[in-house]
Amino acid sequence: MSDAEAQLAEVQLDGFIAKFDPANQALIRDVRAALKSRFPTGFELVWDNYNFLVIATCTSERPSDAIVSLAAGANGVGLSFYRGAELDDPAGVLLGEGVQNRFIRLPDASVLARPEVAALIDQAAEKTRIPLPANGTGKLIIRSISAKQRPRRYDQGARR
Numbered sequence: 001m002s003d004a005e006a007q008l009a010e011v012q013l014d015g016f017i018a019k020f021d022p023a024n025q026a027l028i029r030d031v032r033a034a035l036k037s038r039f040p041t042g043f044e045l046v047w048d049n050y051n052f053l054v055i056a057t058c059t060s061e062r063p064s065d066a067i068v069s070l071a072a073g074a075n076g077v078g079l080s081f082y083r084g085a086e087l088d089d090p091a092g093v094l095l096g097e098g099v100q101n102r103f104i105r106l107p108d109a110s111v112l113a114r115p116e117v118a119a120l121i122d123q124a125a126e127k128t129r130i131p132l133p134a135n136g137t138g139k140l141i142i143r144s145i146s147a148k149q150r151p152r153r154y155d156q157g158a159r160r
Helices: 003-017 022-038 109-113 115-126
Strands: 043-048 053-058 066-073 076-081 102-105 139-145
Touching: 003 022, 003 043, 003 053, 003 139, 022 053, 022 066, 022 076, 022 109, 066 115, 076 115, 109 115
Parallel strands: 043 139
Antiparallel strands: 043 053, 053 066, 066 076, 076 102
């Protein structure tokens, strides 16, 4: 990926984030920064889809190699675990009852540092098929942009 392509991807992502209210914008940026700090060589795959803005932290360019995904909608931000059903969760913080995915709600980025959440993130990283690259700075990849989307702010008509 060239520097120009990397810059364009950042500009696009900034535009996606700008659709949210200021509090959610700040939270999305804080959570993204925390995940980038924790996984500096990880790939960030982005979908600005109908329901959510999703930024997956992955060990490769494949969505199935996701460690965790930040998922943002008008009602807030969550952290999704692609293989969450496989994780040991003695504190019972994971939500959802799907066959595979689990998530937690993020009122603020400090939740990521809680011991029980950090342990889940560690487990998720250990369960990936491909390990994180040993060096490098990672890559931001815009995977898709949906033409039709739910409102990203309540003042744009999103239901509470």
